[in-house]
Amino acid sequence: MAVKRKASLATRINKRLTNKSFWRGVTAVAGFFALWQVSCMGALPFMSAIPTPVEVAHAFWKFVFDPKYWAGWRDSSLRVFYGFVAAQILGIPLGLGMGWNRNFKNLTFPVFELLRPIPPLAWVPVSILFWPTNELSIAFITFIGAFFTIVVNVLGGVGSIKKELVYSAVSFGASPSQVFWRVVLPATIPSIATGMMVGIGITWNVVIAAEMIAGNTGLGRLTWEAYLAGYTPGIIVGMISIGLAGYVSSGLVKWVSELLMPWKRIF
């Protein structure tokens, strides 16, 4: 029952290097790149339009020294951040409110359900018309991507709280507001974490597409411009960058949710 302490960095690295599944993973990634290289070099005719990993690596090296590339990272990340955070700030209370109060749910849920099936990208035209700047309209579309997901998750989370937990709290003398803050809210945190995890993935999908349509900057725009210029290694660099950005963001979200739930480790 002792509290687990974190092993030192050296032991952790050592553990990694002697772990079979780690090496299987390394082999898989290396194999993927090897297969890609070989198939582009003429093994598979339909792959001839795709640049080889070596070409992509060269392109990557060029991008690393291009400030425009890093500006793309910054702009896309900021849009995701603003949209995602706004979605949590508005979505979590809305979901909790709908789950906690039947009248509030009756009033809000029908409208919510009408708007929810509209894909984020269908909001692009109206968003451009409504918001004064392009920046705001892209952030808004990103917000839409994460908002509905978090609300649905929180609402489901409140609905699936074990009734015994609420019963216990009430029989110990908790008032309705104490039940809300001390039982409903913490019991919903795992659902909030799931909603955030799904939502962060959606925001990256959405921000890239929105940038391709409406943006002047960002990783999505960068990829699109490489395509317009016929610079295929640049397209692949853009794609990989988006993948990395999404990976890092999910890692951050996972880290935050683990901080919120010391009693539980998700995923």
Added chain:
Amino acid sequence: MSASNTAPVCRAADGALSIRDVTKIYDPEGVHVVALEHCSLEIAAGEFVAVVGPSGCGKSTLLNIMAGFDYVTHGEILLDGAPLATPDTRPRPGSDRVVVFQHGALFPWKTVLENVTYGPVVQKQLDQAAADQRAREMLARVGLSNIEKSYPGQLSSGMQRRVEIIRALINDPKVLLLDEPFRAMDTVTKSASHEYLLELYNATGKTIFFITHDLEEAIFLADKVAVMTTRPGHIKLAISVDLPRPRNYRMLATQQFLDLKSQLVEAVHEEAVKAFQAGEREMA
């Protein structure tokens, strides 16, 4: 087994329950399910009463009404002479009757210590520091000090139930309501939990209302075993268990125990058959 199970048994002065002609009808305008009908039972202060009966006979309904989670349709329940549940009063849960549930209801996001202190802190009876101290004393007395920083998810089901009973007792309730708390346990954990519960019962003398399916468990623990009929449920008979306290597992093999058991098996079996046939009728 620690010393307290051999100490003389004390009985609390209050916590007498009087269940008078209680009827509970779910959905009176619609399906009209009569869960309890003319159900009466007297429980003395400090008495340990076990209630047995077929599944769906209304045992848990009765417990929920006493706990203040549900309305009573007719009849009334008194606690120490004061009305606890009547058709005209809004059900009101309270820390004088704490429930321990079958599947457990420890807050998974709180440590053992935080769980145990929840009641006194939320009622503002004690501040956090004083509650911590009191909880530590209680956990220490039952040998659970080493787990105060653990989360419930890290504990075995037996441990969880122990913590839950302590969490209930720290509120100094008049009545403990236990809804099949040991149902899902393996035999070894179950018998350890029995001894643990008896130890606490002997030490505190609280009135205990204990629901179970397990006849041996009922006889071993209780002063009185009440058999409930199949739905609509009422108390068919109540058998006094005059096995001496403190109890120990050797009593399970005595003739007295076996006689009580065969008496109960007879009564419960009859109801089980009725319940089974009623179930078949509902299916048809």
